[in-house]
Amino acid sequence: MTALTVTHLPTLTLLSKGKVRDIYATSDPDALLFVATDRISAYDVILKNGIPGKGALLTEISRFWFAKLAHIIPNHFLTADIDAMPAEIHEYKMQLVGRAMLVRKAQVVPLEAIVRGYLTGSAWAEYQKSGTVHGIALPAGMRESERLPMPLFTPSTKAEMGAHDENISPEQAAALIGDVLYTQISKAALALYTTASEHALARGLILADTKFEFGLVPASASTGATQELFLVDELLTPDSSRYWPAEGYEAGRAQPSFDKQYLRDWLVGAGFRKGLEAGPADAEGKSGNGGWVIEESVVVGTRKRYEEVVAMLTGGVIGRKER
Numbered sequence: 001m002t003a004l005t006v007t008h009l010p011t012l013t014l015l016s017k018g019k020v021r022d023i024y025a026t027s028d029p030d031a032l033l034f035v036a037t038d039r040i041s042a043y044d045v046i047l048k049n050g051i052p053g054k055g056a057l058l059t060e061i062s063r064f065w066f067a068k069l070a071h072i073i074p075n076h077f078l079t080a081d082i083d084a085m086p087a088e089i090h091e092y093k094m095q096l097v098g099r100a101m102l103v104r105k106a107q108v109v110p111l112e113a114i115v116r117g118y119l120t121g122s123a124w125a126e127y128q129k130s131g132t133v134h135g136i137a138l139p140a141g142m143r144e145s146e147r148l149p150m151p152l153f154t155p156s157t158k159a160e161m162g163a164h165d166e167n168i169s170p171e172q173a174a175a176l177i178g179d180v181l182y183t184q185i186s187k188a189a190l191a192l193y194t195t196a197s198e199h200a201l202a203r204g205l206i207l208a209d210t211k212f213e214f215g216l217v218p219a220s221a222s223t224g225a226t227q228e229l230f231l232v233d234e235l236l237t238p239d240s241s242r243y244w245p246a247e248g249y250e251a252g253r254a255q256p257s258f259d260k261q262y263l264r265d266w267l268v269g270a271g272f273r274k275g276l277e278a279g280p281a282d283a284e285g286k287s288g289n290g291g292w293v294i295e296e297s298v299v300v301g302t303r304k305r306y307e308e309v310v311a312m313l314t315g316g317v318i319g320r321k322e323r
Helices: 054-069 087-096 119-129 170-177 179-202 263-268 294-316
Strands: 014-017 021-025 031-037 077-079 100-104 111-118 145-151 205-220 227-232 241-245
Touching: 031 179, 054 077, 054 100, 054 179, 054 294, 087 100, 111 170, 111 179, 145 179, 170 179, 179 205, 179 227, 205 294, 263 294
Parallel strands: none
Antiparallel strands: 014 021, 021 031, 031 100, 077 100, 111 145, 111 205, 205 227, 205 241
16 A cells, blocks of 8 residues: 555645645635645654555544534534535545545634643643643642543644644633633533543543644524634544553553654654754764655554554444445
8 A cells, every 4th residue: 555645636726735634625615625645744744655544544533523522513524425525526536535525614713722631741741840731730749641630621822834833821822812712612622522532431542632623614694603613624533632542551651652652752763853854864963855754664553553543433433435
């Protein structure tokens, strides 16, 4: 299987190209085409080769969660059936099947809505220094990977491509997007995380933390509002979430993970550090320009982790007929 790292849809208009997804305009003014490629990034660096089939796995798990959590908040997913999409998309069916979604166009809120249920990652690093997470005080004496007293909504800025998101306090987030919208998002994010983490645990997985994104769409006349909050982008994938196996979980140490930590560990072991984003160092210690190429064993191991977490979470309930 060959990884699809670059989409080729010459008759469509490419609106944006992210670390993983390419977004195209469609003839429907209210809809966009989201294509999940097989690209993968670590430390904000897109690796030169991708993970074959990763885009289809991400699409499958997002579709599962969009359906399962639709009772909490509406989302932008319309269809993954290429034949039901606008006609100009049909000629690219072989390239898109399994990895594309037609979604409702939304004005994206410039906030990363992160919910944490366990003390790990950047939250653990901050807690060790100050006893806080995003400026929120936590009880003394907590250990790495320990379950938090209650899930925390910990927002960050939504950085442009190539830049880094910045952790901010709830007060800063409310000032950025307004108190009313902040309250809506924080409540929705916590409800989504709580429901998703309960499902994951029943399937043998701990959802340690995750990132949600939200957007605003014109509201229907019956609501009396001008805009309605929607869940957008990907949802609860291994790219945006930290999943741990429940079996063997023990606070006080780092946990084995189904997310990209496996890839990050390999990249650091291969010599990556700040300043070498363009590729490995040469004999003089200067960064190359060929990019970082993932070793084949790491490609296989990464794909296996994605496949395993998708199978555990969905239980194979996603239909295959659209592939």
